[in-house]
Amino acid sequence: MSDQALSRPADSEALEALPPTPRQVILRRARRHRGLLIGGVILLALAAVALFAPLLAPHDPTAQSLAHRLLPPAWAQGGKAEFLLGTDQNGRDYLSRLIYGTRVSLMVGFGAASIGLIIGVTLGIMAGYFGGLIDHAVSFLLTAQLALPGLLLAMALVFIIGPSVWVVIAIVGVLHWNYYLVVTRAATMRLRSLDFVAASDAMGASAWQTLSHEVLPNLAGQIIVIFTFELGIAILAESSLSFLGVGIQPPTPSWGLMIAEGKQSMFYRPWLVVLPGIALFLLVIGANLFGDGLRDVTSPQGRN
Amino acid sequence: MGSDILLSVRDLDISLDTPSGVLKAVRATSFDLRRGESLGIVGESGSGKSMTAFALMRLLPRIARATSTRLDLAGERLDAIGDAEFFDRIAGQRISMIFQEPMTSLNPVYTVGRQITEASVRSGRLGRVAARRRAVELLERVGLPEPSQTLSKYPHQFSGGQRQRLMIAMALMNEPELIIADEPTTALDVTIQAQIMTLLADLRREFGMAMILISHDLGVIAESVENVMVMYAGEVVEQGPATAVLSAPRHPYTRGLLAAAPGMEGPPHRLGAIAGVVPTLFGDPRLCVFASRCPHAGPICRSERPPQQTAGPRHHYSCVLRPAEIGGLPDARAGEPLPPPPRSEREIFRANRVSREYHRRKGLFGAVQTILAVDSVDLVVKRGETFALVGESGSGKTTLARILTGLDTPTAGEVLLDGRPLADVGRRERAKLIQPIFQDPYGSLNPRRTVAEIIERPLVISGTGGRAERQKAVRETMDLVGLPQRVLHNYPSQMSGGQRQRVAIARALVTRPAALVCDEPTSALDVSVQAQILNLLVDLQQELQLTYFLITHDLAVVHQTASRIAVMRGGRIVETGPAREVLAAPKEEYTRLLLSSVPRLRNPASRAAETGR
């Protein structure tokens, strides 16, 4: 072997089988991760329910029928087949309301989680990348935001401004960006210290070019994971607000609202309270399982 | 002679349960250690040297299992006693261990005194008062000032070198018969390293302890141990007295390793490099593990286990070639001498009284501290030469390098780039002249981008040419640095450390800059890979007429590559001059100290005469 060849070994490394690409690793892990798969299926199923609600629901969820008030489910005594799960105190079909409730929850969840993402990630990247005074200001802002009793403030603001779906989405979103901020800031600071970012600076890239080409692709995974968790948090927040009467207002079907409406008669008709609760639980646990699974699958060392 | 054998190991196997199968990290390792003797285990990454040490102390991770046919300590069968007894009587009592990272190896929430004395007190060996007294004695012995006050301090109040001394004192509390040191000085500066190794040698003699020293640094091994065991890919390929193995190695891997290590003696020559990478082998392979990289491999090497050969008293190696045949092979070390890089008188860098101050304030009420990282530095780098900036941690060399690359601005003084003030040179223009190479091949490439994207990026930023032109430039540069075309769409995680560093070099060269600022470009690489990269850098300099500004703490690398040197300490330049002159006849005290601290692979006869061993 010539000396020249020794400084440029080309094919002796070809004998080694090629290790998988990052994407292959993730897909391989994903296929085996039960939580991820279960959560994903639940989310897809509920998203389908929301999408095809008009086809699935037997009745208009807001249509009142005083003649058919407080009917028990079809299998109990006095129930009617056309109202499979019974009706509520205004004669509205419970099953239809349950199905349409998926739309409300998912809309609020996605909307609020997205607003939180925009605020939190922007602040986090700025604080983590530029540091200094900006970082101090953002950290202070974070502490102040954490100190605010979220639920209380949300209740007060929604009530005062006027309860509607958009107000709920906006306020829940604006009060839930701290998780995004903390994680994005820490990740950006860590990335900032890595040499490939310095290399980007050294080749003459502007701050924006470095941020978008080098930093953001490495943040995307973590941000998506947080989004799935915030989805669940936003959905629970909306249901709490609606339950207390300061969120979604009737006749719009919100699961939290349905639980509040059913509270009066919950001892005789427990399903009025149990069913929407199970729906909420299912949706949120689907999101959380999916998020947990996503985190396990994309983290560098595999399962946490 | 059998009665003074302290540790006897036969057929040590360590298996790891990985998702891809059972990986044998260590295979059939056997050795003997006499009382008071020292054994060095040397190898690169993946050799299994650290695993062997951890197995002796039962500190292996959960997924690992160790088996052996014999594991005796002074005749007692260690593999027969349960964990409870082992940790009660043996660990910390008869065998002690010191680790690689002194910064994280001590518990931050307890005082030093408590940590040093707790093992003795718990085992009932010493009462509390007696333990403290002994601790103070040992702290003094290891060279820590104010020992009694040290006891009530916390680890974070000490430097890395001091913490390692603390660890040594702690290991000696119970007068162990054997001390295992896993890369004890790798994380420390070279001057501190010399002090710690001397300390260990003195203490060993005083207490009559045996020592197992694990290291990847051949120089450290050469200067500190009597016997050597060379490991590769989980197996022992050669072992014997250090003088024999290091001056007349037999196994082709040992020969290759010694040829690849840059030395401090004689004129620099082309380093012998070992082609390829360490293989990952599952189960028990029925071949010679080095066959894939051995320049003398034959078909039998790939189908059968190599036999054990004897080269001298207690000197064995596993190879199909007999000692006489090895003796007939050409000298692995005789690479061609390197011509000095061509120099012009044109300056590319000039620093005039450059300083960099940092202001730090601890909290809202603390006093403002001013740190002078770079203090009034003057230097000149001419086109075409290799200028080495040498210093230990805290010397300011990295800060100075960042200033020259334009990643930081000086608080005083001026930097001229190609005759013009650096402040006036635009970002893009500066990028065309200088490019950096970093130390850590893992951190210097974006894990989410392919090799093609990484190498192309500088061209995209500088707005050069169209897509087709850029891709052509990328392919040409890959050829230049020895990267095969098939890795074009690989991600960094699919490549070895050496390959990644080549990608980093390609990225730096794709715009054909005039100078490369290299910050410890090979410090994170194995010796054999380092040799490949150093040879590559030398070749590239000739082909592209590059200027190198090299920052390093490794004087052997400096000796190998530099034409001029500046020695830096505490932010100031202590000595400058042509490399040969400064290294042969240093004028300053500190330079002399640095040079004398570097552990060397010297002529064994002269070394034996020096140390009386």
Next chain:
Amino acid sequence: MLKYTLQRALLALAVAAVVSFATFLLLNYATDPAYAIAGEDADPAVVEQIRQTYGLDRPIMVRYLDWAGGVLRGDFGDSYYWHKPVAELVADRAPVTVALAVSALLVTIVIAIPLGALAALNPNSVIDRFALMIAVSAQAIPNFWLGLIMIILLGVMLPVFPVSGDDSWRHFVLPAFVLGASSVPAVMRLTRTGLIEVMESDYIRTARSKGFRGLALLRRHALRNAILPVVSVLAVQLGQKFGGSVITETIFAINGLGRLALESILGADIPTVQMLIFVFAMVFVGMNLLADMLNAALDPRIRIG
């Protein structure tokens, strides 16, 4: 240590000021307090008169400083709704909420920490999976729904505990459980991750090499390090329990600050709402400060630096 405490206290004060100002702005701009007092359909002339009587026509900055000055004097203003000093309302109901919050924290500690520790010491074992399953489930259960289910199961079907009112300690059992359960996932995960990290650290390896193992290793070396982040989080969680009491108190008919908050909001009683938000924020800030100080006391790196 003193400098550190002073620094954190100053920060706490700054946060309190910003929080109270932001809340004041939000509440007073989002609606017209004069209408809140007079009633939605009141005569505009009456509303105007109310505005002048209460000084609501002054600039907002002035009104805020007036309010802040009052707070420092102990005068929290008067409730529009109950026509009593807010301070009185708050003082009346505070003890109940404090009792609820503390007992909820105890519930969290008793469930989450042992579970997290056991999970950390036996990774990927049955108990680890069980602990994670509990964490994932508890995170998904809506707080108020859990309360209702508890009432149905343990209050009515198996009447073990009372479900309404706040007279005896028994009345606090179910509410404390419901309020405490919401923090269990976060604290459990933190304990688990923290302990795993500690057990894999270099200094634990050093301790093992000195002969420590099993319970002794855990007790002597791992615990103190692992407990650091958990203590801070618990202090903060206690602060957040005050805000979280709204739902629990409403469901279990407990006359605490949370219920007061809901009633004030529905009654558009701005001074009370303002005050409650401020009080809750102050509790959180105070707990944060406590957490900082505990951290400094336990961690010599902060204490001595």
